[in-house]
Amino acid sequence: MHLLVLTITAFLAIQTAAVAHSHSEDECRSGVIPVPKVEEVADGIFLRESQFGQVFEQDNLANIGFIIGERCIAVIDTGGTPVEGKGLQCAIREQSSTPICYVINTHVHPDHLLGNQVFDHSNTEFVGHKNLARAISLLGSTYIERLREVAPDLESRLVPPTRIVETAIDLDLGNRILSLRAFPGAHTDNDITITDQRTKTIWTGDLLFSRHIPILGGSGSILGLIEATATIGEQSTRLMIPGHGPISTAPSRVIESQLQYLTELRDLVREWIADGGDIGPAVEQIGSSYPGLAMFDQFHKRNVSYTYTELEWE
Numbered sequence: 002m003h004l005l006v007l008t009i010t011a012f013l014a015i016q017t018a019a020v021a022h023s024h025s026e027d028e029c030r031s032g033v034i035p036v037p038k039v040e041e042v043a044d045g046i047f048l049r050e051s052q053f054g055q056v057f058e059q060d061n062l063a064n065i066g067f068i069i070g071e072r073c074i075a076v077i078d079t080g081g082t083p084v085e086g087k088g089l090q091c092a093i094r095e096q097s098s099t100p101i102c103y104v105i106n107t108h109v110h111p112d113h114l115l116g117n118q119v120f121d122h123s124n125t126e127f128v129g130h131k132n133l134a135r136a137i138s139l140l141g142s143t144y145i146e147r148l149r150e151v152a153p154d155l156e157s158r159l160v161p162p163t164r165i166v167e168t169a170i171d172l173d174l175g176n177r178i179l180s181l182r183a184f185p186g187a188h189t190d191n192d193i194t195i196t197d198q199r200t201k202t203i204w205t206g207d208l209l210f211s212r213h214i215p216i217l218g219g220s221g222s223i224l225g226l227i228e229a230t231a232t233i234g235e236q237s238t239r240l241m242i243p244g245h246g247p248i249s250t251a252p253s254r255v256i257e258s259q260l261q262y263l264t265e266l267r268d269l270v271r272e273w274i275a276d277g278g279d280i281g282p283a284v285e286q287i288g289s290s291y292p293g294l295a296m297f298d299q300f301h302k303r304n305v306s307y308t309y310t311e312l313e314w315e
Contacts, residue, residue: 060085131191137159241255
């Protein structure tokens, strides 16, 4: 059976079970919710690791998690389905009863925010880039339709940010400061990073990929992603949590690998355009292999297409 169908089937079971359970904690203990394994990767920082795959085909694709402060908890992305969000909520309650005050979405892509609805309560702020609400309004209906293709009975909705990041803001979880930074067009036009000042841990969202091909979104920019990657590399961090792939205590290695791929792609496409080459052959012929990057076959040709479209008007 399709892996995402199994996930959605579990969520429908959760919805049924909710009739018999009046509290979220009861639902978590009932056994019908698949509670993910989370690891404390730094003091008070918990991660649900990602796996490699395709959106709307597999689940658990993005690195998601939470940070516990003395006053409250911040959730960093919520996963690609409501059941992922509910599982994360249960994992949080296994670690702490501290209130959840923030849900921070690193960007608009569905594997990072389709679990938002689980956390939509009056005392929780949803935080995102200044462009995130517009991106959700443009793409949200498509995301819901794609989910309903595998689960027609699923009740799903998107939750836009209630607090925006124009350039940079700090959030205080109680003796714990999170520094959020907004980027212009890079992976998308609505990317933010989150840095925990206590542990010098940075959550990069999809501005960085580890052992996975970097991906350009439809609203992104290869030039912007190169600049964002370099900017992240200039920060002093001890631990990097990318959007996809394993975490790293040596962020420079991940950054160097990503910059190598992106700059080579930029240069090859520029050369192709300068020689009068068309986009069709470029997509088929530029950079046919790149050892060591997962999901290369699934995303490289799209990266070439987006890069060509951006650079042909330089």
